[in-house]
Amino acid sequence: MHSNDSNSLSLNILNYSGPLDALLELAKSQKVDLNQISVTELADQFHNFLTKSAKLNLNLASEYLLMATWLTYLKSKLLLPETEEEEFKALEVATKLKLQLKKLELIRLLSDQMLKRKRIGVDIFFRGVKGGIRS
Numbered sequence: 200m201h202s203n204d205s206n207s208l209s210l211n212i213l214n215y216s217g218p219l220d221a222l223l224e225l226a227k228s229q230k231v232d233l234n235q236i237s238v239t240e241l242a243d244q245f246h247n248f249l250t251k252s253a254k255l256n257l258n259l260a261s262e263y264l265l266m267a268t269w270l271t272y273l274k275s276k277l278l279l280p281e282t283e284e285e286e287f288k289a290l291e292v293a294t295k296l297k298l299q300l301k302k303l304e305l306i307r308l309l310s311d312q313m314l315k316r317k318r319i320g321v322d323i324f325f326r327g328v329k330g331g332i333r334s
Contacts, residue, residue, distance in 0.1 A: 212240045
């Protein structure tokens with residue numbers, strides 16, 4: 200792995216040398232053979248880049264992680280044969296994941312609305328009980 204500056208990740212792996220984003224574009228357009236790219240080496244170099252960065256830019260690191268994830272996904276599609284049953288299971292899992300994400304979004308929305316409401320003892324205070332003290 201080479202870093203031209205602290206903000207760029209340049210890979211040096213078997214059959215490819217250059218920036219990660221260029222590798223992703225080449226892989227998407229099928230101009231590079233992903234069977235020849237080692238995902239383990241890619242992950243190791245990405246990890247080294249993150250640990251050696253003096254100032255970790257989280258936005259940039261997340262972009263690189265997304266690119267590495269896409270490369271791994273593309274390679275897995277090459278390596279794993281896809282049957283109709285597996286495709287159905289993948290769609291089922293994707294549907295469940297979308298449902299979970301919708302539930303999470305609804306929970307966040309409702310919690311924001313609840314936090315905006317006035318709260319007893321914080322924003323609203325009640326007077327004592329009418330009728331005084333009973334003996």
